[in-house]
Amino acid sequence: MPSFGTVRQDWKPGRLSADPSAYQDLRVAIFGGTGGLGRAITNALLGKGAQVAVVGRSLKDPPHPLRSFIPADLSSLNDSRQVARDLPVESFDAVLLTHGIFAGRSREVTPEGVEKDLATSAMSRWVIAQELLPRLGQDRPSDRQQxxxxxxxxxxxxxxxxxTDVQSTRNYRWQTAHSNTVVFNEALVHHSAARFPELNVFGMNPGIIKTNIMAGVLGQSSFKLRAQQTLIGLLFQSAEAYAEKVLPLLVHPALEHRSGALFNRHAQPIEPNPWLIAGNHCDQAVEAAESLTARILD
Ligand SMILES: NC(=O)c1ccc[n+]([C@@H]2O[C@H](COP(=O)([O-])OP(=O)(O)OC[C@H]3O[C@@H](n4cnc5c(N)ncnc54)[C@H](OP(=O)(O)O)[C@@H]3O)[C@@H](O)[C@H]2O)c1
Known part of the structure; x- marks a missing residue:
């Protein structure tokens, strides 16, 4: 059963700051580290001396001695599983799942037959987690944090x-299709936290930040996208500012044994989705994700 962990009750107010030496020798894999928030976090980590394995479609940054790049199309569940299988996560301290899209205005389906947003932003993560979590960090020295x-x-x-319609086949609306991915991602946090007590699993809500995430809805290089990005850039924090807030969560001892916690745009704990943790909704989401991914995987 999910743990629905929360850290709010005894969380000390104020921002965490981590010992700079905590990032030295840290090994992190970032799915979606080629763009947006994942890229900002990658660059912040590299600046602090961590080693980062980036998974994504296309790397935009010049070579860095501490960064490796694994190209992959994470809209394919079979490709997602293969990349996760090939990643030597036994020696890694943390994995970040930041890859994703916003569904387009009309329904698109991947060659594997999954609604595109659901496949890229949620189901690929279920497949990756299933593949990685049993091995994550297993070969590290025993004195390391979980x-x-x-x-x-x-x-x-x-x-x-x-x-009854997780793939948005009836009355497709991009907002609903994306909302479905949000519920599945939170369910992944609760489920993995309960299933792997030897790990710490956290959910991240960045609020609104200027990135490329709306390109699928507004059109890549469109005037609407540029206008929206300009407005968001003026009103909200940058991806780089957010990355600096999030970085301590990767290493700080305050998060040890607080698996299942969720964090907002200021890296402060928040409560879970009340609908998801009511009744058996989380179990139903787990069942739906597992049966969908099992149907698609070869
Ligand atoms: N930005 C926001 O305001 C906001 C708000 C709420 C939640 N979030 C969440 O934060 C996370 C990161 O979003 P973001 O804003 O950083 O988005 P973004 O700027 O669009 O970046 C998305 C990342 O996902 C990768 N990606 C997309 N499709 C892929 C595919 N088929 N195969 C491999 N990689 C793929 C991209 O790779 P390439 O660059 O190589 O194509 C990029 O690295 C997402 O889970 C999003 O839902 C963001």
Whole structure:
């Protein structure tokens, strides 16, 4: 059963800051580290001396001695599983799942037959987690903190999911399709926290930040996208500022044994989605994700 961990009750106010030496020799894998928030976190980590394995479609940055790059199309569940299988996560301290898209205005389906947003932003993460978590950090020295998995999305708000139409085949709306991915990602946090007590699993809600995430809805290079990005850039924090707030969560001892916690845009703990943790909704989400991914994987 999910633990629905929360750290709010005894969390000390104020921002965490970590010992700079904690990042030296840290090994992190970032799915989606080629763009947006994942890229900002990658660059912040490299600046502090951590080693980062980046998984994504195309690397935009010049070579860095501490960064490796694994190209992959994470809209494919079979490719996602293969990349996760090939990654030597036994020696890694943390894995960050930041890859994702916003569904387009009309429904798109991947060659594997999954609604595109659901496949890229949620189901690929279920497949990756299933593949990585049993091995994560297993070969590290025993005095290290428990390995950590961070799942980005928009957890914590109240939203539901129609279990009879998780693939948005009826009355497609991009907002609903994306909302479904949010529920599945939070369920992944609760489920993994309960299933792997030897790990620490966290959900991340960054709030609104200027990135490329709306390109699928507004059109890559469109005027609407540029206008929206300009407005968001003026009103909200940058990806780089957010990355600096998040970095201590990767290493800080305050997060040890607080698996299942969710964090907001200031890296402060938030409560879980009340609908998801009510009744058996989380179990239903787990069942739906496991049966969908099992159907697709070869
Ligand atoms: N930005 C926000 O305001 C906001 C708000 C709420 C939640 N979030 C969540 O934060 C996370 C990160 O979003 P972001 O804003 O950083 O998005 P972003 O700027 O669009 O970056 C998305 C990342 O996902 C990768 N990606 C997308 N499709 C892929 C595919 N088929 N195969 C491999 N990689 C793929 C991209 O790789 P390439 O660059 O190589 O294509 C990029 O690295 C997501 O979970 C998002 O839902 C963001």
């Amino acid at each position: 390995p950590r998995l961070f799942v980005w999305g928009f957890p914590g708000g109240e939203r539901d999911l129609d279990f």
